[in-house]
Amino acid sequence: MTKPPESSLPGELGRFAAELPFGLDPFQLRACRALESGHGVLVCAPTGAGKTVVGEFAVHLALAAGRKCFYTTPIKALSNQKHADLVRRYGAHRIGLLTGDQSINGDADVVIMTTEVLRNMLYANSTALHGLSHVVMDEVHFLADRMRGAVWEEVILHLPEEVRLVSLSATVSNAEEFGGWIQTVRGDTTVVVDEHRPVPLWQHMLVGRRLFDLFEGGQAGPGTTLVDKELLRHISLRRESDRMSDWQPRGRGRSGGRDRGGRPTIYRPPARPDVIGTLDREGLLPAITFVFSRVGCDAAVKQCLRSPLRLTTEEERGRIASVIDRRCADLAEEDLVVLGYHEWREGLLRGMAAHHAGLLPVFRHTVEELFTAGLVKAVFATETLALGINMPARTVVLERLVKYNGEQHAPLTPGEYTQLTGRAGRRGIDVEGHAVVLWQPNDTSVEPADVAGLASTRTFPLRSSFAPSYNMTINLLGQMGPEQSRRLLERSFAQFQADKSVVGLVRGVTRGEKMLDEIATELGGRDAPVLEYARLRAAVSARERAQSRSSRLQRRKATNDALAALKRGDVIAIGQGRRSGVAVVLEPAGDADDPRPLVLTEERWAGRISSADYTGPSSKLGTMSLPKRVEHRQPRVRRDVAAALRSAAASLDVPSRRSRRDAEGEPDIDPELARLREQVRNHPAHHEPNREERVRVAERYLRIERDNADIEKKVSSATNSLARTFDRILLLLTERGFVAESEDDTCGAGDPVVTDDGRLLARIYSESDLLVAECLRQGTWEGLKPAELAAVLSSVLYESRGDTPGAAPGVESITTPLRRALSQTRKTCAEIRSDEQRHRLAPSRETDPGFVVAIHHWATTGDLSAALAASDANGSGSPLSAGDFVRWCRQVLDLLDQVRNAAPSAPLRSAAKRAITDIRRGVVAVDAG
Structure with a gap:
């Protein structure tokens, strides 16, 4: 890119641009000019387009004015990366880092931090906010994240008015809506949207070892999904060959798999080493292959290690070895085997690696460093790599277009596809990026037309996930009182979107009211007798349906x-259907909720029946003797038993087949139903000559009236919905003593105010904030040793990856005080969930003991092998990976630090401090952050 003359960029922008090794793109220039003019900015641009340049200009402006700038990121890895970038430019003395794990030069003029750290500063009115002129919110589209998204909105709403906000987002289709909200709550904000990728992206499909363009002409234009004809022809020939193989002899030596019908196929998808080898021959490395499974990522590397594949030169292997040795120097020798170090190292030396959250952080960061340096050529990654970490590649490979979303396997959305493939194409290195999807003959999600649809769709709206939490409620109340808190919540993006959706609904109500007026005029007014008559008939129909349903x-x-x-040998009558007649029970039902006894009919049919079949009398007709074993699948046995059944039935009183109504008797007449029917018969409109014609018009009126009522209910539930949730939380917190009614006339007698217990809750930032605060004030964790305290805290944080929480191996060995504390914590959690149900609030997560034994063992002994063996990844006893173990340890450390600051007693604060020391060692301490 040609740099513009420095003279063409006046002021601080000119000075900033002069230090850059490249020229600024038009969208960067527009955003930077708006920022220098004193505006806030929202920049929406594709991955790799250079959005962070705008954030770095905010840093430059703050320093030039002698002010401060905070640079926030959603994850610690991004914070670390941005800290290193800015230290290289401005020097370590001017740049700080705050991530919870690390605190480096926190009083610096420029501090990089996770968004949660800034949120906590705002609630605490930290002195670090003095002199703050700019806040950069990188990856601001994270506010859609279900678990953590609310933090972004809290920061945007709470920042002092004079602070300029720089919001950097991936491309979203409702950028103008999001920008409109930011303008509403932050004042003058310039929205800059750029959909141009600086490095063009080519879409491909790999069929076997042959690489095809996905689109006719190479790239998709706006709304274009014309698939390359050669690709379609080749896939068609592949399938035809497979069909022909059905007519060939199944000789030895044939290769291939089987399709979904179990038939052999000639085509077999290429192995991972072959895919990487093909990309290497085509000059498309380095590549990231997204696998969507941690186990799959590790297996892919092992598969490549079993092949002759080598992607590095001797000189590159020497450089890789030196990076590994530097990064891993602090790992204990005895832990290396447990961590799978030697196999991981061998993969790196050959130019390949896995990357996922289950890796030890030091391993993951080593992979990132080597990949960024161009020394690792093939990375097999889960989608977490696409969350902003600066690891671009020349090529991105997608093995499948379906991933598990926590509940089920679901197709990738266009937004997810774009975010993943956005990693392809390194600015300043590659002239183009490449996205490659592997064709699988039996996977309908990778049909060329479907892939083309994904690749050409540009609709990914940003949806707020904001909702008040206990901690947020108590902090808002303490800072601004109930009324201002409600007003602030009503200014959230979530409420903004809800209110916007109401506009169309209100228009619908207005249209409905107009139609009601027209129909009412035709009938003689809104109080016309025929309308009352139609309401009575509707009430009769509703009552009849309810009675029928009840019956x-x-x-x-x-x-x-x-x-x-029913018991074995009981003779019954099956009332209807093909199996109607007499039957004998061979096996009782078993399940009382859905009873399905095994029976044999007089017509020799054997099978299980349900309540749908059994519509005859509700009691057995009699009993008969059966052999000790009845092999009902054998025709001879069925014939003999059926003959015995007919003989037994001859002496029984078998009812004739009557209608269901006759069999069941006339249902009881509901007195209310009888009264309504009488009112209908006596109503004046009942005797009008054109009654039915006018009733049909009246029924149309009632339908529109019902539709309007439903819409108004939706409007009501959407309007002020967050404020209502706030009020429910406030009521629950008042019942529990975290909030009380003020007795001070100066601040409004009777108004809710935060109590001492509430101030304790205000210092707990956890998904289980209320549970932690309750346990602290009730003294549930008093008297615990440091390792016991860490273990019980893990139960309020940890989530097994399986469907149900499970006790980890060795749970029977925990101490009595710990067992007692866990039991009381679980009981308190159940009480809170019960209160939440009563107040119509979303239930808090339950406690999970799956990490208790592991962290207790680690804090006590520091033995990694034993701690991993005692962990529980999915509720079924399978151990955690080293990376997950470290991640959960660090989350416990974060909560221990909060307890150390908030606990009401000195012994508990002391235990928390000691537990932090006992856990932060070995692999947990290496490469923290």
Whole structure:
């Protein structure tokens, strides 16, 4: 890119641009000029487009004015990366870092921090905010994150008015809506949207070892999804070959897999070493292959290590070895085998590695450093790598277009596809990037037309996940009182979007009211007798439906009870269907909720019946003797038993097949239903000559009236919804003593105020904030030793990766005080969840003991091997990876630090401080952050 003459960029922008090794793009220039003019800015641009240059200009402006700038990121890895970048430019003395794990030069003029750290500063009215002129919020689209998104909105709403906000976001389709909200809450804000990728992205599909362009002409234009004809022809030939293989002899030596019908196929997708080898031959390395599974990432590296694949030269291997040795120098020798160090090192030396959250942080950061330096050529990664870490590649490979979202396997969204493939193409290195999707013959998610649709769609709206929490509520109340708190919540992006959605609904209500007026005029006014008559008829129909539904439920319960009570040898009558007639029970039902006994009919049919089949009398007709074992699948046995059944039935009183109504008797007449029917018959409109014609018009009126009522209910639930949630939380906190009614006339007698216990809650920033605060004030954790305190805290943080929490191996060995504390913590959690249900609030997460034994062992002994063996990854006893172990240890450290500052007793604060020391050692201390 040609640099513009410095003279063309006056002021601080000119001085800033003069220090850059490249020229500024138009969108960067526009954003920087707006920033220098005193505006806030929102920049939405693709990954790799250079958004952070605008954030770095905010740093430059703050320093030039002798003011301060905070640079926030969503994850610690990004904070570390940005800290290193700015230290290189401005020197270590001017740049600080605050991530929870690390505190480096926190009083510096420029401090990089995670967004949570800034949120906590704002609530605490930290003196560090004095002199702050700019805040950069990198990856601001994280506010859509379900778990952590609320923090971004809290910061945006709470920042002092004079602070200029620089928001950097990936491309979203509702950037103008988001920018409109920021303008509403922050004042003058310039929205800069740029959809141009600085490095063009080519889309491909790999079929076997052949690489095809996905689109006709190479790249997709706006709204274009024309798939390359050669690709379609080649896939068609592949499938035709597979079909022909069905007619060939199944000789030895044939290769291939099987399709979904179990038929052999000639085509077999290429192995991972072959894919990497193909990319290497095409000059498309380095590449990131997204696998969507930690186990899959590790398996991919092992698969490549078993092959002859080598991607590095002798000189590169020497440089790789020196980086590994420098990074891992502090790892204990006895831990290396446990960590799989030697295999991991061998992969790196050959130019390949895995990257996922389960890796030890020092391993993950080593991979990032080597990949960024161009020494590692192939990385197999989960989607977490796409969350802003600066690891671009020439090529991105997608093996599948379906991933597990925590509940089910779901197709990638266009936004996810764009974010993943956005890693392809290194600015200043590559002239173009490449996205490669592997074609799989039996995977319908990778059909060329579907991939083309994903690659050409540009619709990914930003949706707020903001909702008040206990900590947020108590901090808002303490800072600004209830009324101002409600007003602030009503200014959130979540409420902004909800209110915007209401506009269309209100228009619908207005249209409905107009139609009601027109129909009412036709009928003689809104109080016309025929309208009252139609309401009565509607009430009769609703009552009849309710009675019928009630009768059906009663009949089904009676039938289920009867089926569940049947015993072997009981003779019954099946009332309807192809199996109607007499039957004998061969096996009882078993399940009382859905009883399905095994029966044999007089027509020799054997199978399980349900309440849908059993519509006859609710009691057995009699009993008969059966052999000790009845092999009902054998025709001869069925014939003999059926003959015995017919003989037994001859002496029984078998009812004839009657209608269901006759069998069940006339249902009881509901007195209210009888009264309504009488009112209908006596109503004046009942005797009008054109009654039915006018009633049809009246029923249309009632339908529109009902629709309007439903819409108004939606409007009501959307309007001020966050303020209502705030009020419910306030009521629960008042019941529990964290909030009380003020008795001081100066601040409004009767107004809610924060109590001493509430101030304790205000210092706890955790998903389980209320539970932690309750346990602290109730003294649940008093008297625990440091390792015991760390263990019980882990139970309020930890989440097993399986469906249900499970006790870890060795849980029976924990100490009595710890067992007692865990039990009381679990009981308090259940009480809170019960209160939440009563107040119609989302339930807090339950406690999970899956990490208790592991962290207790680690804090006590520091033995990594034993601690991992005692951990529980998914509720079924499988151990955690080293990376997950370290991650959970660090989360416990963060909460221990909060307890150290907030605990009401000195012994508990002392235990928390000692526990921090006991946990922060070995692999947990290496490469922290």
